[in-house]
Amino acid sequence: MYERYYDNAATTPLDPRVLEAMLPYLRDGFGNANSLHEPGRRAHEAVEEARQQVANLVSAEDPSQITFTSGATESNNWILNSVKTAAISPFEHSSLYEPAKKLGLNILHNDGLNITPESGIIDLVSVMAVNNEVGAKWVAPILRGNAVALHSDITQAVGKIPIDLDGIDFASFSAHKFYGPKGVGALYSRASTPEAFILGGEQEMGYRGGTLNVPGIVGMGAAAEIAADELQANLEMATKLRSQVLEALIQCKDVRVNGGDNGSPYILSLSFLGIEGETLVIEMDRRGYSISSGAACSSRSTEPSHVLKALGLGPEWLRGAIRISFGRCNNCDNARNMAKALLESVEMVRKMH
Numbered sequence: 001m002y003e004r005y006y007d008n009a010a011t012t013p014l015d016p017r018v019l020e021a022m023l024p025y026l027r028d029g030f031g032n033a034n035s036l037h038e039p040g041r042r043a044h045e046a047v048e049e050a051r052q053q054v055a056n057l058v059s060a061e062d063p064s065q066i067t068f069t070s071g072a073t074e075s076n077n078w079i080l081n082s083v084k085t086a087a088i089s090p091f092e093h094s095s096l097y098e099p100a101k102k103l104g105l106n107i108l109h110n111d112g113l114n115i116t117p118e119s120g121i122i123d124l125v126s127v128m129a130v131n132n133e134v135g136a137k138w139v140a141p142i143l144r145g146n147a148v149a150l151h152s153d154i155t156q157a158v159g160k161i162p163i164d165l166d167g168i169d170f171a172s173f174s175a176h177k178f179y180g181p182k183g184v185g186a187l188y189s190r191a192s193t194p195e196a197f198i199l200g201g202e203q204e205m206g207y208r209g210g211t212l213n214v215p216g217i218v219g220m221g222a223a224a225e226i227a228a229d230e231l232q233a234n235l236e237m238a239t240k241l242r243s244q245v246l247e248a249l250i251q252c253k254d255v256r257v258n259g260g261d262n263g264s265p266y267i268l269s270l271s272f273l274g275i276e277g278e279t280l281v282i283e284m285d286r287r288g289y290s291i292s293s294g295a296a297c298s299s300r301s302t303e304p305s306h307v308l309k310a311l312g313l314g315p316e317w318l319r320g321a322i323r324i325s326f327g328r329c330n331n332c333d334n335a336r337n338m339a340k341a342l343l344e345s346v347e348m349v350r351k352m353h
Contacts, residue, residue: 008327050221075172117145134259135267141167159227180223248339
């Protein structure tokens with residue numbers, strides 16, 4: 001099942017080793033990490049060990065720079081709501097793009113994948129490390145401009161490619177993108193954590209109220225440690241898998257790769273002329289392969305992707321967009337079979353029109 005799953009940018013399966021680490025805290029280790037008694041102290045110690053593991057993964061200088069949240073969506077909303085003036089790149093995840101529009105924040109201009117820095121003095125600029133739809137990469141500090149602080153959504157980079165937080169003040173990420181549990185993530189803060197966004201408790205040093213999700217945090221820590229140990233091997237495999245699929249697609253007519261060739265090897269965005277991406281996703285699902293027509297957070301929307309629109313894709317290419325995202329459960333033999341099934345599906349769907 002997992003080897004036929006090619007939607008790893010949406011979520012990854014929980015690593016069995018991560019589940020094993022979580023189980024004690026779903027059973028006997030149920031203590032509240034803020035309680036002073038022995039069960040509470042055990043839970044607190046487990047949380048702090050996980051904080052160190054996560055800090056190690058992103059090369060944070062100190063574990064206190066990590067604040068646990070429910071995920072990158074919360075972290076992104078937190079950071080945008082902590083400033084008065086900000087600008088974001090036109091390629092951001094919807095958890096930045098939508099609140100930025102609601103708050104009336106600036107969207108940076110772009111020419112293709114080239115983003116123009118904001119010229120004025122503002123509180124914050126946010127530029128993601130790896131785009132969740134097309135896999136394009138940016139070196140965020142280059143685009144800081146005159147902003148007081150720089151934020152980067154590193155969700156599709158952390159645990160997958162080497163992370164360099166030099167010059168970055170804040171970073172958001174989620175555990176379930178690197179084989180950890182859903183519903184837990186973090187905000188990295190270099191110097192000072194933003195003013196509390198969720199009030200009503202002293203948890204997370206007073207920055208994020210709410211009883212800590214101890215099993216989830218322990219799982220995030222375990223997933224972080226595994227990801228750090230296996231990062232290079234997984235990166236090499238993803239590179240190989242992406243190349244195999246692209247090689248198989250040479251014989252396909254009227255197809256384009258979105259996002260360039262120098263992005264993350266984990267994400268491959270393709271557009272097929274004369275095809276609805278959703279139809280292709282359904283046909284691949286019928287054949288037992290899981291791909292997507294775009295970001296999972298907006299896959300049920302009828303609106304065209306703001307990311308692909310920012311890249312300048314015309315309506316005919318926008319409609320035919322799909323995303324293949326690789327993971328550690330995929331292998332070379334299955335990737336070749338998946339590419340063959342994709343070619344057959346494209347041919348079949350085109351004959352229907």
